[in-house]
Amino acid sequence: MEPGRREREQSETNRLEAFSDGVFAIAITLLVLELKVPGKSASLGPQLIAQWPSYVAYLTSFATIGIMWLNHHRLFTLIHRTDHRLLVLNGLLLLGVSVVPYPTNLVASYLGTPGERLATAIYGGTFVYIAIVFNLLWRYASSAQRHPPLLRLAHDAPEVRAIHAQYAFGPPLYVIAELVSLWRPQIGMAIMLGMAVFFLFPPKAKGEG
Amino acid sequence: MEPGRREREQSETNRLEAFSDGVFAIAITLLVLELKVPGKSASLGPQLIAQWPSYVAYLTSFATIGIMWLNHHRLFTLIHRTDHRLLVLNGLLLLGVSVVPYPTNLVASYLGTPGERLATAIYGGTFVYIAIVFNLLWRYASSAQRHPPLLRLAHDAPEVRAIHAQYAFGPPLYVIAELVSLWRPQIGMAIMLGMAVFFLFPPKAKGEG
Amino acid sequence: MEPGRREREQSETNRLEAFSDGVFAIAITLLVLELKVPGKSASLGPQLIAQWPSYVAYLTSFATIGIMWLNHHRLFTLIHRTDHRLLVLNGLLLLGVSVVPYPTNLVASYLGTPGERLATAIYGGTFVYIAIVFNLLWRYASSAQRHPPLLRLAHDAPEVRAIHAQYAFGPPLYVIAELVSLWRPQIGMAIMLGMAVFFLFPPKAKGEG
């Protein structure tokens, strides 16, 4: 209520965002360590072409982490206070984000081999997990039961309800991609890359987007 | 005293927090490099299952670094000035945090093998060290002998004394986990994972938590 | 229009810059992982000398990423609002920046071997890509058609037009370096290192530079 208190809370959100930005930025940049330099025993060109699963996995993970960052960034323009549970939910989200390089490596190594079904399932499962935690975090932050509220806006403001509607799509879409992966791993990967690219296109522009 | 000076000090705390956030975020994200992609000579599933010590070590380290960050973040909502000794104590803390991926790797490689006792002891020892340095840092920052004080609050404010009480638990708990590790390494690991999960639960909510 | 809204937008630009700074800083620092410690089977000195392509690639990439950061930093002193497309263009830029360690590794491994033509072409191609995306990002941000504008300045301010002129040079210069690489890879690398060093020299100082 008094200025000092509000300033302190502001600074808490800032550090939460700074720490999260750090984890997102590091996870997205560590993906490059998955791209391996081929050995010099054979010609470079064919070896690079044979690495195509690495490029698919790299691009899919890069775009997906990028979109997650964008979503995180948008949520926290609406969230202006934190509490312990929100910090824990954010931690569970960052757990998912920071582990992404590992299933990316799995897919890069196993796509096109007998282990591809399991590798793709773990990869898709990571995104299912992240989509679910994103929904939990958002529902917690926007709940009408928080006093004082964590959002800048009312829990039933149109902007808040628009996010509710939009977020409801994430988990089922990734579950579908996951199920397809169990049937045809390479089609599953194509769907996940397609979803990442699709989300890059702007929503119907109304003002600031 | 004059505005310029206060602003400069403010910015010093900001950079200390930014640098610390960076180290915490990088250490927590580098943990993923410990998760190794199995070779393609055998079936993927059984190899992934055999890697269970890696997952236990990953989750324990992730949760523990996350909790350390949360504690660091809370302390620095109370600390608003820095001096040389505080920077050095913070550096000793970051030394512990940034080394965590190494003992995590040790445990991931050696759990279930003859070297597990030593590996787990080094792992637990790292957390004992961090818990002790956290106490030293907090006691230094909250000491009644600092003029001008480093805290926003009086050294005997209830909020400050609550942290005193809470922090006193850290080192003995980790020493116990350490001693159990020397006797039964896998139980020691289970205790450390349990502690990390336990601390994730919110303290009894009174207001902002 | 109202203060709260402007503040929120300000904070969006801040997080975009913080996230981008993170990716630039991590990409530039991960380059060091490319420098390999020679094995102990032979004498250290000659092995280090034989690694000269690693040093050339390291310095070229470090200086080039550094210059890109400097350009990014300058653009965002002029850009004060963001929208979805700008975030996506920035993401495409960061994709290029964060992948740099991989072609750097390729060049470090293959310069002086039969694969050097392809390795250098991929390396140069990465910079052509980044230079093009930089131009797209800048042209989008400075377009007269954005309402409200994303820039602090008018789209035809001298400062803005000076950047237009300067940025027009980037892609053709890197295309030339790329073409030279296809003909003589080592001369191509020398041109890219030379360009990086050249851009380090300050423009003709007029005021703050």
Added chain:
Amino acid sequence: MEPGRREREQSETNRLEAFSDGVFAIAITLLVLELKVPGKSASLGPQLIAQWPSYVAYLTSFATIGIMWLNHHRLFTLIHRTDHRLLVLNGLLLLGVSVVPYPTNLVASYLGTPGERLATAIYGGTFVYIAIVFNLLWRYASSAQRHPPLLRLAHDAPEVRAIHAQYAFGPPLYVIAELVSLWRPQIGMAIMLGMAVFFLFPPKAKGEG
């Protein structure tokens, strides 16, 4: 002169510091990758003891990068404007900082083997380079010839002259450590570790330190 301009410059220093903090934080945390988990063919304990050069190199590099960060942080509480040359000098400094993990690896691998003289010389040379660039950066920033000045304080303020005096020590001290390394590598390393620890002790406290 007008508020908008000053604010923009302020934000330039902020991003320079944020980017530098990122590089320092990543370089200091990447050092941990140098600590290798021993193979399981022999007993863990003796193998860990045999890795003592890794621990010496790790601690020395960690403490030295930490002190460099502390110095950088102090300089930029005094520097409030940037120009192109300062950014380039800062980039040359970050080049030195971000390369530290490589000579650290060299020393960790070669201390106690025939290549130790060269490895230690490269290690010490890196610190000589950084100490020189730090002096160049500070002398440039504090020069009486900058109009408008880059410092908050007058170029002959006591605080500025104290840093002049203190910084003059860095390069000769590291040159001495370097020369000792060429004669007795292990004594050279001991001196560099000793210097890092020595600098951790606070200067004679006068006020804020």
